[in-house]
Amino acid sequence: MNYLVISPFYPENFQPFTIELAKKEGVTVLGIGQEPYDQLPEELRNALTEYFRVENLENLDEVKRAAAFLIYKHGPLDRVESHNEHWLENDATLREQFNIFGAKPKHLKKTKFKSEMKKYFKKAGVPVVPGMVVKSEKDIDKAVKTIGFPMIAKPDNGVGASGTFKLTKKADLENFKEAWDGQTAYFFEKFVNSSIITTYDGLVDSKGNVVFETGLTYIHTPLELMLSRKDNAYFIEKELDPQLVKYGRAIIKAFGMKERFFHIEFFKNGKDYIAIEYNNRMAGGFTVEAYNYAHSIDLFRDYANVVTGGTVEERKFEPQYCLVATRRDTTEYVHSADDIHQRFAGKIKTVKRMPDAFAELQGNDAYLLVTESKEELDDMIAFIGETK
Structure with a gap:
């Protein structure tokens, strides 16, 4: 090969x-x-x-x-x-x-455009919110009438929260029109009043079977991060909600990708979920390390096994939470790096320096810690992120 x-x-x-x-x-x-x-x-x-x-x-x-x-x-x-x-x-x-x-270019349309993703989410029988593509001012007026405030406007072909607008009133709409180049197709959809974004992530083999599944939950939504420059923090879930797994597997089947990682975002909506976005690759940053620490595995080796016709290695340990919490060089924190190491000795797996390209959005130093306890996880989040 x-x-x-x-x-x-x-x-x-x-x-x-x-x-x-x-x-x-x-x-x-x-x-x-x-x-x-x-x-x-x-x-x-x-x-x-x-x-x-x-x-x-x-x-x-x-x-x-x-x-x-x-x-x-x-x-x-x-x-x-x-x-x-x-x-x-x-x-x-x-x-x-x-x-x-x-995957060839024709296969990527459904993973590049938010409007196309929504069609496949519907095909999978997974909840979505109303939305429409906006290419002209006429389309904007139609979206206001059809969907109504509040709305979220995102580039139809875009990554993360970049270029996103929250539209709650006519003044927001005018701000959007002033900032919009009139060329980039946008996708307007109903704003979901949820502060929890969680994911269904994993790896499919060459036949499209899910051979590894996990998920993470964001402490702050990507939109919050972009607007407020908060510290990025998220954690790998210790176990997945069966309802989320049901939706995630249905989406995987609908999209039909093979021998790839995937990263599917959902709003948590009470006890249910609303599909947001399908990413045709694993989550970025140091998430692959977080998956490995949470599950005591080596996904790099698992992937090599899958590519060569094998399968993932046997899971010998019960999963844990793995927290990824970043801190900024320019922020004054209550607790020093030494304080963090003393308080969570034995729980810190590694501290990574964020590449400059991602530091402005996500922070400079990334702490990866594991715990079996949700209470300790919450303590880690509060302690590492507490500012003066």
Whole structure:
């Protein structure tokens, strides 16, 4: 098997995907990236049979030429993957160009556009709120009449909370019109009065079967984070609500993706859930480490097993909560880093420095801690986040 990794160096915490694949018998791992070869850590260099440096990964023609060279030298590619939201469309284009297994551009429409996602959520029988695509001022007026205030306006093709507006009155609508370029298609939908966003996350095998499932709950919604610059914090759930699992599996079946991670967001609505968004990859940041700590597993190795026709390893330990809590360099906190280490000695798994590209939204230092107790989890959240 020839497996092509796009951007094997960045993000750095995804490097184990390449390293674990290289340990599998019969797998040749190739890489295309824009970092100089000498910048790659030794373990990563050793995992790559060949690395082709391009000037710019954004230049798809350059990446295609690099892939064509690797095919000429090593034979047909069996897989191409980055696991990164930013490169999903390019990954799909490469698969189509070189006839490689996996999601092609035509498959991504349902995971790129919020309006399309909603169709598949409905097909799965999962609750959604009313919404419509807005491409003109006429559409805005129609949305006000059809959906009514309050509404949320999001780019129909967008990631996270970027470019999101909360519309509660006509003045908000005017602000939106002033900020809108008139070209970007937006998706307007009914505002859900819920402060809890939770997820159904996991991995499907080459036949589309869920072989790993988990979920996380945000302390602050992504919209809150964007508007208020609060500290990002979320936790991997110790166990999943059966209703959430039922909805999540129905969505997986409706979307029909194969051999991929997934990250599906829901509003918690009383005892029920409302589907928000399907992400055709795992949650970003240090979430993969949090999954591993919560479940005492190695998802990097599990993925390598699944790609080569195997399955995930036996789960030997009961899951725990795993908290990811970030702090900002510019914020004054009541408790120092030393205080955190003393209070939660034995519970802190690691402290990571957030890449600069994500630090403004999410914070600078990320603490990953585990606990079996919801009470202790709440204490961790309050203690780490308490400001002066």
